[in-house]
Every structure is written in structure tokens, then in C-alpha cells.
Amino acid sequence: MQLDKSDLQEALRILSAEAGVFVPSVVEGVSRFALWDGESSIDLSRVNTELPPKDILFPQTEKMYSYKMGKNIEIKEIIDNPKQVVFGIRPCDVKSIGCMDKVFLEKTYVDSFYAGKRENLTVISVGCTQTDRTCFCDSMGLSPSDAPGADVMMNDTGDTFVVEAYTDKGKQVMEAWKPLLKKGGKKPAAPECTLKVKMSPEISVKLSKMFEHPIWEEVSRPCIGCATCTYVCPTCYCFDMNSDNHSSEGTKFRCWDSCMFSDYSRMAGGHNPRPGKKERVRNRYMHKLSYFNERYETSLCAGCGRCADKCPAHMDITAFIDRVAEEEMENA
Amino acid sequence: MSVEKNWEPKIIAFTCNWCTYTGADLAGLNRMKYPENVHLVRVPCSSRVNPQFILRAFQKGCDGVMVCGCHPGDCHYATGNYFTRRRFMLMKRLLEYNGIDPQRFQARWISGSEAAKFRDTMTQVTAQIRELGPNSKFQEKWYQEGGPENE
Amino acid sequence: MNDTLEIKREAQLRETARRLLEDGTVGYIIGWGTTRFEDKTAPLFAAKPEEADRLVWNEYCINSLAKYSLDDKYPEKKIGICVRGCDSRAVNRLVNDKQIERENLFLIGMPCSGKENSVCEGCSHKNPVVYDILIGEPVEENTEEKASAERFREIEEFEKMSPDERYEFWAKQYDKCIRCYACRNICPACSCKECYADQYMVGWQGKQNNRAESQVYGLTRAYHVGDRCIECGECERVCPMGLPIMRQTKKMLKDINDLFGNYECGVESERAPVLGEYDLTDRDEFM
Numbered sequence: 007m008q009l010d011k012s013d014l015q016e017a018l019r020i021l022s023a024e025a026g027v028f029v030p031s032v033v034e035g036v037s038r039f040a041l042w043d044g045e046s047s048i049d050l051s052r053v054n055t056e057l058p059p060k061d062i063l064f065p066q067t068e069k070m071y072s073y074k075m076g077k078n079i080e081i082k083e084i085i086d087n088p089k090q091v092v093f094g095i096r097p098c099d100v101k102s103i104g105c106m107d108k109v110f111l112e113k114t115y116v117d118s119f120y121a122g123k124r125e126n127l128t129v130i131s132v133g134c135t136q137t138d139r140t141c142f143c144d145s146m147g148l149s150p151s152d153a154p155g156a157d158v159m160m161n162d163t164g165d166t167f168v169v170e171a172y173t174d175k176g177k178q179v180m181e182a183w184k185p186l187l188k189k190g191g192k193k194p195a196a197p198e199c200t201l202k203v204k205m206s207p208e209i210s211v212k213l214s215k216m217f218e219h220p221i222w223e224e225v226s227r228p229c230i231g232c233a234t235c236t237y238v239c240p241t242c243y244c245f246d247m248n249s250d251n252h253s254s255e256g257t258k259f260r261c262w263d264s265c266m267f268s269d270y271s272r273m274a275g276g277h278n279p280r281p282g283k284k285e286r287v288r289n290r291y292m293h294k295l296s297y298f299n300e301r302y303e304t305s306l307c308a309g310c311g312r313c314a315d316k317c318p319a320h321m322d323i324t325a326f327i328d329r330v331a332e333e334e335m336e337n338a
Numbered sequence: 339m340s341v342e343k344n345w346e347p348k349i350i351a352f353t354c355n356w357c358t359y360t361g362a363d364l365a366g367l368n369r370m371k372y373p374e375n376v377h378l379v380r381v382p383c384s385s386r387v388n389p390q391f392i393l394r395a396f397q398k399g400c401d402g403v404m405v406c407g408c409h410p411g412d413c414h415y416a417t418g419n420y421f422t423r424r425r426f427m428l429m430k431r432l433l434e435y436n437g438i439d440p441q442r443f444q445a446r447w448i449s450g451s452e453a454a455k456f457r458d459t460m461t462q463v464t465a466q467i468r469e470l471g472p473n474s475k476f477q478e479k480w481y482q483e484g485g486p487e488n489e
Numbered sequence: 490m491n492d493t494l495e496i497k498r499e500a501q502l503r504e505t506a507r508r509l510l511e512d513g514t515v516g517y518i519i520g521w522g523t524t525r526f527e528d529k530t531a532p533l534f535a536a537k538p539e540e541a542d543r544l545v546w547n548e549y550c551i552n553s554l555a556k557y558s559l560d561d562k563y564p565e566k567k568i569g570i571c572v573r574g575c576d577s578r579a580v581n582r583l584v585n586d587k588q589i590e591r592e593n594l595f596l597i598g599m600p601c602s603g604k605e606n607s608v609c610e611g612c613s614h615k616n617p618v619v620y621d622i623l624i625g626e627p628v629e630e631n632t633e634e635k636a637s638a639e640r641f642r643e644i645e646e647f648e649k650m651s652p653d654e655r656y657e658f659w660a661k662q663y664d665k666c667i668r669c670y671a672c673r674n675i676c677p678a679c680s681c682k683e684c685y686a687d688q689y690m691v692g693w694q695g696k697q698n699n700r701a702e703s704q705v706y707g708l709t710r711a712y713h714v715g716d717r718c719i720e721c722g723e724c725e726r727v728c729p730m731g732l733p734i735m736r737q738t739k740k741m742l743k744d745i746n747d748l749f750g751n752y753e754c755g756v757e758s759e760r761a762p763v764l765g766e767y768d769l770t771d772r773d774e775f776m
Contacts, residue, residue, distance in 0.1 A: 233670060
């Protein structure tokens with residue numbers, strides 16, 4: 007099926023009657039996913055937003071429960087799971103939602119805060135027509151024009167979008183859009199990432215044997231230890247819990263945390279098993295490219311390129327992967 | 339912002355132990371009255387006041403903040419209030435630059451014998467803050483939404 | 490930019506670096522190296538003479554390097570650092586703040602006629618103010634008029650706005666802040682062993698990301714570094730959300746200049762920060 011570009015606003019308006027619709031837009035100079043007001047322009051000009059869409063499912067600060075002290079202690083769970091739609095999300099970010107699903111919903115523990123939001127979220131992906139210079143999703147096994155994890159997949163053909171539903175949620179969207187959709191439409195060929203990275207399953211295995219390798223000392227040196235890479239990363243999901251107290255009441259919240267901070271791994275008593283940047287950079291790269299693969303059989307890097315784009319010290323995960331690929335291993 | 343009916347300004351005053359706090363004590367001994375809106379926090383020296391105290395006070399719902407110490411030259415620790423002077427001249431300007439009314443943050447020198455000056459200053463500052471109305475700048479949402487009154 | 494001159498400077502830099510590494514004057518040299526992208530360089534740590542050829546010198550050498558010396562406070566041999574004007578002021582900053590020993594460093598002075606970085610426009614020290622060896626000839630400095638006109642221009646403009654407009658402006662800026670602390674970590678004036686913001690159990694800084702907490706962070710940082718800021722502009726360059734962070738610290742510097750006389754940080758090798766000293770004759774406006 008296809009949707010005329012001129013009908014896009016109308017299509018989103020249909021969805022916004024029942025759910026909050028997030029679209030890529032520029033807010034105060036920052037490109038991010040923001041709640042659509044029904045009129046403002048939708049910015050699909052960028053390949054990727056500066057901030058990832060992860061905060062829709064995993065807000066930077068998320069209240070968990072509130073409490074009140076008194077004769078009896080009163081505890082109230084805070085559940086905030088509105089119906090939401092995210093439109094215009096690129097295939098790499100769809101894959102990153104898939105990664106977060108694995109973390110929060112699979113293997114023994116189901117995170118109810120995430121699960122509630124995830125269940126009420128419909129993902130409408132728009133494939134890329136071009137790629138950025140830091141994009142390398144096709145090296146990570148994805149396609150810039152196809153997101154298997156999306157509910158609805160749309161691809162730009164110039165004047166129209168080719169629309170396909172991948173899930174039941176997606177079929178409901180198509181149903182709602184029925185008056186606007188026309189038959190036909192041919193999916194355009196996928197663009198190719200200009201940046202090719204030598205990523206392969208072997209790299210993950212190789213890395214798992216490189217914990218003590220001198221490479222870490224070297225690659226970590228430019229790192230300044232800020233959290234930019236982790237906060238602009240669509241798959242970084244680490245959080246901390248803390249409380250916000252006001253006299254006899256307060257809330258418990260969780261907020262993003264970053265493995266690049268020293269207090270992230272600091273234990274009670276002051277010991278820090280990751281005392282310096284070598285250990286922290288190693289942990290981040292290993293988590294992205296090896297540990298996650300071991301546990302979930304997919305890499306935690308989607309190839310969106312945001313970290314390489316934003317790093318203050320111009321560190322680049324793609325250069326690191328290539329470096330590992332070339333590294334001679336005695337017992338690899 | 340509409341002023342609530344029973345709104346009373348909340349003012350926090352950091353007072354040095356050796357001069358202003360003693361001055362406040364003397365005011366009390368003499369049965370002088372000053373507005374109960376002013377809450378005193380005793381500090382060893384006015385230079386003990388970290389500029390962050392000011393920010394935190396506004397954040398936690400204060401409408402006005404004061405720092406009071408010995409007159410320059412009279413510091414119990416000889417030089418403490420010279421640092422205070424520099425520090426808060428800059429802080430005041432930085433706050434103003436960020437949109438805080440200069441009357442909301444004030445610093446004064448009040449000695450241990452100046453009970454009347456203490457009373458007059460506190461009365462005057464309270465009147466000024468009352469005139470300005472409640473402050474919501476820099477404030478946490480919880481206070482903006484009513485704060486302790488919600489309990 | 491005179492290209493041939495700068496290409497020559499790069500060759501001289503490599504030659505000097507190789508010599509310094511060969512004769513053991515330095516243990517390693519911190520400079521700039523290439524990345525995958527033509528318009529980006531990254532800090533490079535050259536430890537072997539043959540690595541000297543990987544050093545580059547072009548208009549994209551924008552990363553500040555001096556703070557990397559903090560990673561190695563007790564080096565076996567001297568640390569060689571390539572310093573532009575701003576880096577040399579950062580070195581002075583760190584030495585002044587007793588963070589590093591000057592004798593542990595070997596400064597390779599790089600006269601710099603400006604990089605692909607907006608902060609370079611009003612630069613007042615294109616040539617390093619302190620160095621052990623200078624690569625090539627010094628470059629022509631901006632005239633004092635140009636540098637001083639540029640220095641506080643933005644601040645003066647901003648001061649003309651009404652208090653509420655100013656508050657709104659900053660509130661919106663701090664709404665964007667993601668609290669990655671890149672501004673803190675890159676800053677040569679931010680050298681606390683443990684930042685107050687990392688001691689969140691103490692309660693100085695809430696870990697939740699909201700307007701009020703980010704405002705407290707932004708202003709605390711601005712005030713804390715305000716009298717020691719060397720105006721390198723790294724905080725603004727690294728901010729992933731594009732906050733005009735320099736506009737806070739420069740406001741402090743402007744007031745310091747107005748109240749306490751001419752003041753530029755990191756230019757002299759020994760000078761106490763304004764808030765670390767006092768003068769009996771300071772203006773008294775508190776009464």
C-alpha cells in the first residue's frame with residue numbers, strides 16, 4: 007500500500023486521536039523525538055535524531071513510587087503507561103528497542119515499568135533514503151530501509167511512502183489509515199552505508215579473549231569520562247535508583263546512569279572495581295560488542311553512529327572494531 | 339502568577355555566629371520584634387556560606403535569601419568576610435544575570451551590638467520580598483505545586 | 490591561514506617530536522592525530538619515535554590537551570604536550586591549581602592562527618604563553634581592540650534582556666541538559682578529585698534530570714570555575730546539546746574585570762584566583 011506524502015499529517019492526526027504521537031522534530035535546537043502537537047513540521051531531513059528515542063520507553067528520570075510517612079506509611083505505585091506511537095524512527099533505532107526488549111522483558115526478570123510502556127507503544131519506522139557519514143548499520147547486519155522489529159514499515163519513494171504492516175498493532179494502524187491508503191507502490195532499493203566496518207560474529211568471540219589485551223590502555227586514553235556516548239546511545243539502558251525527599255513524603259525514581267562515571271561501579275566502602283578509564287572504556291565496548299552477544303546472541307550496537315558523532319574526544323567505535331579485526335591474536 | 343491568599347514570604351538568613359547572630363540575640367533580649375518570615379541559620383562565619391546554599395535555598399522554596407556577617411575589618415577570623423564580600427558581589431550579579439531579582443538575594447553587615455539594625459534590616463527585606471511576591475524561579479516542581487501545603 | 494607555513498610547521502613538529510622521543514627528553518607526546526573523518530582529529534599519544542609521524546597539525550586540531558596530564562601525575566619521564574595559546578593557559582591553570590608540576594611537562598609550543606571553532610574568533614593569545622620549545626615562528630596576535638571587543642560582546646547583548654526573558658532563556662537551555670558532565674570533564678579548571686555532583690548521596694546534587702537540578706548544576710559549575718576560566722571554550726564545544734555554557738562563565742569574568750580590575754586567567758604562571766584572595770580596598774556594596 008502507499009500513502010501520499012501530502013496525507014502524512016492527516017494520517018498522524020488520525021493516530022493522535024487515540025495516542026500520543028512522537029515525531030522527529032527540532033526542539034530548542036536539539037533534534038529529538040517529541041510529542042507532536044498536530045501541526046508542527048515533522049523533521050525527516052536528518053538521517054538520525056541527535057537524541058535517541060529510548061526515553062519514550064525508558065525516560066531519563068522515571069518515578070516508580072511515592073511514599074508518605076505518618077502514623078502509617080503510605081506507598082503508592084506510580085504507573086504511567088499512556089498509549090503512544092512513535093513515528094519516523096529509523097531501522098537502527100528499531101533494532102535498539104529490540105535490544106532493550108531483551109534486557110527488560112526476557113530472561114527471568116520482567117521490568118513492569120518498561121513492559122507497561124512497551125505494550126502500549128506502536129512503532130512506525132521510516133526507512134532511510136540516504137545515510138550519514140557515521141552510519142554503519144549495514145555492517146551490523148541491519149538494512150537502512152527495513153526494520154523487522156517495527157509494527158509498520160514505511161519507505162520514501164519521492165512523493166509517497168510505501169507502507170507495510172509487520173504486526174497486529176501495525177495492521178490496526180493500516181486499518182485506521184484505510185481512507186488515505188492507495189494500492190500499489192514499490193519498495194525502493196536500500197541505500198548503502200558509506201562507512202563499512204569489519205564487524206562479524208568472530209569479532210565478538212575474539213573480544214571475549216581480549217580482556218587483558220594492551221589495546222584497552224591505548225584506545226581509552228583520549229576518553230574524558232563523560233556520559234555523552236552512553237546518553238546519546240539508543241541501546242544503553244543502565245540506570246540508578248534514588249529518592250527525592252520532601253519532609254515527610256517523597257518519590258523513588260530511577261534515572262539514567264552511565265558506566266563511564268566513576269560512581270557507577272563504586273561499591274559501599276569505596277572500592278571501585280573499575281577505577282580508571284581503561285576499565286570503563288573496556289566495559290562499554292565489551293558490553294556493546296561481546297558480553298551482550300554472549301547473553302542474547304545479538305550485538306548491543308545498532309550502528310547508528312551517534313557516539314562517534316558526539317564524542318568530545320572524537321573516539322570512534324567503528325575505528326575500534328576495525329582495529330580489533332586487524333589485531334593478530336596468538337590463540338584466536 | 340496569582341498570589342495565594344495566605345501567602346507569606348519565606349526568607350532564610352545565614353548569620354555569622356560572632357556578629358549578626360549575636361545581634362539577633364540582643365534584639366531578642368531587648369524584646370524587639372522582627373517578622374517571623376525570616377529563618378536564621380547560624381554559621382561560624384559568613385564566609386562559611388557556600389554560594390550553593392543560595393541556589394539550594396531558592397530551589398527548596400525560599401522567596402528570599404540573606405547572608406549576614408561582621409563588618410569588614412571586624413571578622414572574628416580576621417579575614418573571612420573579605421572573602422564573603424568578593425564572593426557574593428559576584429554571586430549576586432550572576433543570579434541577576436540568570437533572572438533573579440536582586441532584592442531576593444541580599445548581603446548585609448550587622449554587628450553584635452546592632453540589634454536595631456538587625457530588626458530594621460529584616461523588617462525592610464521582608465517588606466521588599468512581600469512586595470515582589472512568591473518566587474518560582476529555580477524552584478523544584480514540588481514547591482511550585484504547593485509544596486508543604488499539599489500535605 | 491597560510492597553508493604552506495602550517496604544512497611546514499607540521500613537518501617541524503614531527504621532526505621535533507621524533508628527536509624528543511629518541512633522546513629520551515620525554516616519555517610520550519600528547520598531540521593530535523587523524524581519525525576516519527578528514528575534518529576531525531583526536532588526541533594522539535605518541536610514545537615511540539616512529540609514531541611521531543602520526544602527529545598532525547591542521548585547522549581541525551581543536552581538542553584541548555593539557556588536562557590529559559592529570560592522568561599521569563607522577564610520570565617517569567616528562568610528558569610532552571603540544572600547546573596552542575589556549576592549551577598553554579590550561580597548563581598554567583593546572584599548575585596554579587597545584588594539580589601538576591610544571592617540571593613534569595615538556596611543552597611544545599604551537600603558534601595557532603585559529604581553528605575550525607567559533608571560540609577562536611576573539612582569541613587573545615594565539616601564541617602559547619608558556620613553552621619549552623616553539624615550533625616555527627609566532628603568529629600575529631589579534632589586535633587588543635578586536636580581542637576585547639569580542640570578549641564580552643555576547644554578554645553585553647544578553648544583559649539588555651529583561652530579567653524574566655533571561656530566566657526563560659536559561660531555563661530552556663537547562664531543560665535540554667542531559668547531565669553528561671562533558672563540560673566538567675573537559676574543563677581544565679574542573680580538577681576536583683571528586684566532583685560535588687558525583688557525591689549525590691550527600692545531597693548537593695539530585696541525580697534526577699529536571700530543570701531545577703540542571704539549573705543548580707549549571708550555576709554551581711559556572712560559579713566554581715568562573716574566576717579560573719581560561720576562556721578556551723571547550724565546555725561549549727563538547728556540549729552535545731549545544732548549551733552556550735561560556736555565557737555563564739564569561740559573565741563572571743566580565744564582573745571580575747569590572748570590579749577588581751583587568752583579569753585574564755592562565756596568562757601568568759603564578760596568580761591566585763580572584764575568589765582565593767581579597768583586597769582591603771574592595772568595593773563594599775553590602776553595608
